[in-house]
Amino acid sequence: MRPQDHPSSRRDFLKATAATGVVAAGVDLFAPRPATAHDSDVPEDTGRHRRRYVIRGGSVLSMDPNVGDFAQADVLIEGKKIVAVGHNLRADDATVIDARGRIVMPGFIDTHHHQFETALRSFLTNGVLINDGSNTPSSDPTYFEFILLTFAPVYRPEDVYISELFGGLAQLDNGVTTVHDVSQIHHSPAHSDAAIQALFDTGRRAAFGYFESAGAAILGTNPGNKYPDDAPRINKQWFSSKDQLVTMIMGGEVYLPGYEKAWNIGRQLGLQVAAHILSPFNIRPTLDLLAQNHGGDSGTLGLGPDNLFIHMTGMSDLGWQAVHDHGVQVSVAFPIEMNMRHGQPPILRLQSLHMEPSLSTDVEVTMTADFFTQMRSAMTMQRMLVNQMILEQGNFEFPTQWPTPAPGTPALLNVRDVLRFATVNGAQHLRLDRKTGSLTPGKEADIIILDATALNVAPLNNVPGAVVALMDRTNVETVIVAGKIRKWQGRLLDVDLRQLRRQLEASRDFIFNAAGVKQDLFLST
Numbered sequence: 250m251r252p253q254d255h256p257s258s259r260r261d262f263l264k265a266t267a268a269t270g271v272v273a274a275g276v277d278l279f280a281p282r283p284a285t286a287h288d289s290d291v292p293e294d295t296g297r298h299r300r301r302y303v304i305r306g307g308s309v310l311s312m313d314p315n316v317g318d319f320a321q322a323d324v325l326i327e328g329k330k331i332v333a334v335g336h337n338l339r340a341d342d343a344t345v346i347d348a349r350g351r352i353v354m355p356g357f358i359d360t361h362h363h364q365f366e367t368a369l370r371s372f373l374t375n376g377v378l379i380n381d382g383s384n385t386p387s388s389d390p391t392y393f394e395f396i397l398l399t400f401a402p403v404y405r406p407e408d409v410y411i412s413e414l415f416g417g418l419a420q421l422d423n424g425v426t427t428v429h430d431v432s433q434i435h436h437s438p439a440h441s442d443a444a445i446q447a448l449f450d451t452g453r454r455a456a457f458g459y460f461e462s463a464g465a466a467i468l469g470t471n472p473g474n475k476y477p478d479d480a481p482r483i484n485k486q487w488f489s490s491k492d493q494l495v496t497m498i499m500g501g502e503v504y505l506p507g508y509e510k511a512w513n514i515g516r517q518l519g520l521q522v523a524a525h526i527l528s529p530f531n532i533r534p535t536l537d538l539l540a541q542n543h544g545g546d547s548g549t550l551g552l553g554p555d556n557l558f559i560h561m562t563g564m565s566d567l568g569w570q571a572v573h574d575h576g577v578q579v580s581v582a583f584p585i586e587m588n589m590r591h592g593q594p595p596i597l598r599l600q601s602l603h604m605e606p607s608l609s610t611d612v613e614v615t616m617t618a619d620f621f622t623q624m625r626s627a628m629t630m631q632r633m634l635v636n637q638m639i640l641e642q643g644n645f646e647f648p649t650q651w652p653t654p655a656p657g658t659p660a661l662l663n664v665r666d667v668l669r670f671a672t673v674n675g676a677q678h679l680r681l682d683r684k685t686g687s688l689t690p691g692k693e694a695d696i697i698i699l700d701a702t703a704l705n706v707a708p709l710n711n712v713p714g715a716v717v718a719l720m721d722r723t724n725v726e727t728v729i730v731a732g733k734i735r736k737w738q739g740r741l742l743d744v745d746l747r748q749l750r751r752q753l754e755a756s757r758d759f760i761f762n763a764a765g766v767k768q769d770l771f772l773s774t
């Protein structure tokens with residue numbers, strides 16, 4: 250296939266791949282649903298060139314200090330872009346979306362998610378990373394032994410496709426309009442192409458993270474593996490246009506032998522180089538070498554502002570200082586790190602270095618990829634640490650049982666902080682801040698409309714507070730990506746979810762069977 254003729258639409262892809270078995274022939278996963286009265290008021294042709302509509306009367310949380318916030322205002326969209334934000338915008342030719350009683354804000358941005366694991370959702374809700382020999386429900390099954398070494402190696406390209414697509418649509422439904430999909434499932438170029446096609450087909454903004462062939466590389470079961478050498482082909486075939494929703498990031502795991510090659514390929518292509526940096530796998534000494542420009546096989550590899558590091562748990566002062574000094578971006582998966590023993594989420598360290606994280610949902614085998622959970626977890630975890638720190642500055646007796654925080658005590662995270670982590674920081678960390686992350690005129694319109702009249706939110710007393718403290722998926726009423734409405738009044742558009750779910754379940758059945766793992770809905774050991 251030549252670079253310029255990869256299938257550009259879902260139907261073309263399905264036709265093109267039916268013959269190769271990537272998607273079962275005869276199944277149209279995107280068959281339009283019968284029109285209903287509900288659907289008839291969806292504004293048509295949104296996102297198309299010059300198409301104008303105005304979101305009127307919502308509480309606007311722009312996440313751009315230069316734009317500001319509005320108790321009630323309008324957002325005007327033309328084509329893909331936000332044209333204006335303000336009071337009583339004149340837009341006589343524009344369709345009106347009534348947003349009274351709603352909160353209008355930028356979509357959430359997830360800087361680390363393994364969507365290929367969607368078929369395995371909730372399988373590992375007790376598990377930690379690696380079997381620790383404790384013989385407890387947390388030690389078996391575990392992530393390394395089961396997800397990476399047992400399930401991942403049996404994936405076919407069609408399994409990659411449906412998991413990536415379903416997981417992506419689920420997050421879109423949840424208001425997450427951008428993802429960095431850390432796909433570690435590249436057993437062959439066909440697996441890579443299936444992952445990328447699914448990201449395009451999801452119709453949201455995505456950075457495709459080209460990582461290794463998980464499990465199969467260790468087990469030697471992947472003769473078709475072309476990682477990392479296939480990166481130039483992938484980059485040329487899929488990412489030659491800058492004006493598309495999907496971009497590319499190079500994966501370069503420092504616990505894999507020869508990781509320098511991947512870093513060099515990524516840097517030669519001008520891509521960001523991302524890696525998991527966490528407590529196990531002897532990464533601390535490896536990062537220390539990188540911090541001193543002594544990394545890789547050459548002993549000369551160093552850090553740069555093109556690095557995106559995931560977790561950053563368990564690292565040394567030396568490693569942290571170099572990450573700070575080189576402008577490395579840090580993505581933190583608060584709930585997963587706390588649950589799976591990656592180490593303590595490094596929020597206090599980031600604060601001490603005047604750095605801020607973006608947020609990672611990581612793996613739905615263990616925890617939801619919902620962003621309200623992310624924001625609440627980040628805020629709750631940090632405040633637990635700091636509040637206890639402050640209490641212990643006293644002696645739990647009058648008059649010091651409620652101390653004034655000592656100088657140097659970290660500031661408590663607030664709702665604005667975690668909203669920034671969830672939006673603008675994510676855009677910056679994926680180099681997408683000129684396109685998304687805030688409601689700024691000139692940026693593309695990645696917008697969510699949240700229902701603040703709902704039973705779990707009303708009455709609205711604090712806009713950022715209601716989003717972080719009270720809301721969940723049920724409040725995500727409308728989702729817009731690059732001007733195009735993808736969810737309307739509570740329902741995803743343009744997808745046959747029942748058909749997709751059947752496809753995902755069939756894939757799940759294949760994966761468990763091929764991996765030799767018995768399906769057990771009440772797995773407890």
Ligand SMILES: [Zn+2]
Nearest residue numbers: 361431525611
């Ligand atoms: Zn990860």
